[in-house]
Amino acid sequence: MPEFTKPYESRWQAFLLLLPTFAVLIAFLYYPGVETFRLSLQQTILLGTRKTFVGLDNYVSLFTSSAYHWSFAISVAFAAVVVIGTLAASLFVAYLLFQVDVGSSTYLIAAIWPYALPTAVAASVLLFLLHPSLGIITFVLESLTGTSLEWFTNGPQAFAIVALVAIWKQLGYNIIFMVAALNNIPETLTESAKLDGVGHLKMLYRVYVPLMSPTLVFLVVMNTIYAFFQTFPLVDLMTSGGPNEATNLLIFKLYRDAFEFSNLGLASAESVVLFAIVAILMYVQLRLSESYTTYA
């Protein structure tokens, strides 16, 4: 039996080895977190040069603001569309990738490529591709469907376009995990089903999805975080929250409140609330999925 050797010699050495990680976490995560919470209890003027303690006033004004209610509602709707849309589209693509025999790695690279693109770059490129009057995709879509895309001025269309782009951007990440999960399923299960003549679709939802469930839960959580936090560049570059507040997601609204309207205290309160919403959602997702998940 190989002898177990500790990678460090004393408590002090262990502490020193952990120090860089803790230093980064404290400097960039815990300290800003605490500061944000402190700031959320204050009224700030002139970019935070003057502060006064106002207690829970910022929170009260948030919960009574109809603009905030609206932003909350569309953020939740946006997250639901993005999470479900991403999972469904990725599952479809991943299943095809899993089943294809020839050139599978080429297809895989093609499918995950969008994920390698920085979000801001993707947003700028798609802004042109989907531009209501100049976009080549818009042109094709309009000639195929006979409708006219006016998402610069049409709220629901703008919401749909941003959600679509958000889904497209997140596909690669989901597909990597799903293909890996599918490949982890013993091949003899597939073969056994082939002998029984089980159809592809039935196989997917009766065997593969249940066996992939731990990965799917993980992806639901990651996609939720993505939909709430990481879609900021898309909104910023494509719609700036408009038209008519249709894409004014919480993450974008708090940025505007902080840096356009210089209301740092209020924006900090929004940050704290957003954090709480996502934390609660994640907790609920993990608890709910526990009973459905098969850890083989």
Added chain:
Amino acid sequence: MSDIHIDGLTKQFDDVTAVDDISLDIDSGEFLVFVGPSGCGKSTTLRMIAGLESITSGELRIGERRVNELAPKERSIAMVFQNYALYPHMTGAENMKFGMKSVSDYTDDEIDERVREAAEILDIPELLERKPKELSGGERQRVAIGRAIVREPDVFLLDEPLSNLDAKLRVQMRAELLQLHREIDATTLYVTHDQTEAMTLGDRVAVLNDGQIEQVDPPQVLYDYPATRFVAEFIGSPAMNVVPIELHGDGDGVSARHEAFDLPLPDAGDLAGHSGGASLGVRPEDVSLARNVDGERWTFEAEVSVTEPLGESLLLHCLIGDDEIHVKAEARSEINAGDVIELGVDEERLHVFDESGDAIYHSSPRERTAEDVETRAEH
């Protein structure tokens, strides 16, 4: 129940020929075992019959139907895998039903009835509501076998089904499989690398090597009359001793010459014309200490290099010239490494192989049954 006809079956993977022109007829209701070392093509052959691998060339017929191009589900087969291939999120009963429900011509009642029957045959009614991770290896394999028999297939394929079980359970399951085969009476093809399993289970055993069939025969025939040197050494444990000899014929008969002995071969007239190198094969249990051989018999000397007590016997590694042979002596014999002992052989149990490895002589001629003559005539 169906018979299976395999004609010139070949499987090519890129530049490797995994199965090379195999021809074989399997009778309806027969239990045929494919045995051979890793990579001999036995599993590939089974998978081609199942339809999980495409057939490069040759023809496969199940019953009267050519099935080369048929999808697995249309071949009326069921397969049991080495790793059981149970769906981990389904209970035993759900596992057994899942495939049945895809074959849509059964009603729910029929399916329940069949699952219940299969569970009774396999003695697992209490396991039906448990999931695979709550079952032991043997129980899982029983559920997997149950899943195969509920479909009442014409052909039953088993790919090393006992290899993941511990030794004791393996012996028990072996007996159960035989009993099950008698009960359901389906044509059964069984793949294993374990020659004991092959010998105990098969009505006939097909020994494969390098993608080709070396010999297909009932177990005892395979043991007593190996058609090739490969079969001789593969079947039987410890393996048959094979030493190089020169065949030497004169007026009195033919003898096998080795630097350590000159052994007269009884009734070896056919070998008189054979010149050049050959090998002599004799099983460890057919070599014995000279004192146990009848008075006038021919004997030779050997030096013991290693002794292995096997419990029921003592296995001796003996040097004769540069070659080592294994000898099974009585347990508790007073023999130690370094001793020089006098050995004799059972003259009715000698085999000679030519340079290409084909058997050219068995000292007791193989009795030809009517069936044998028939199969020989076919070839």
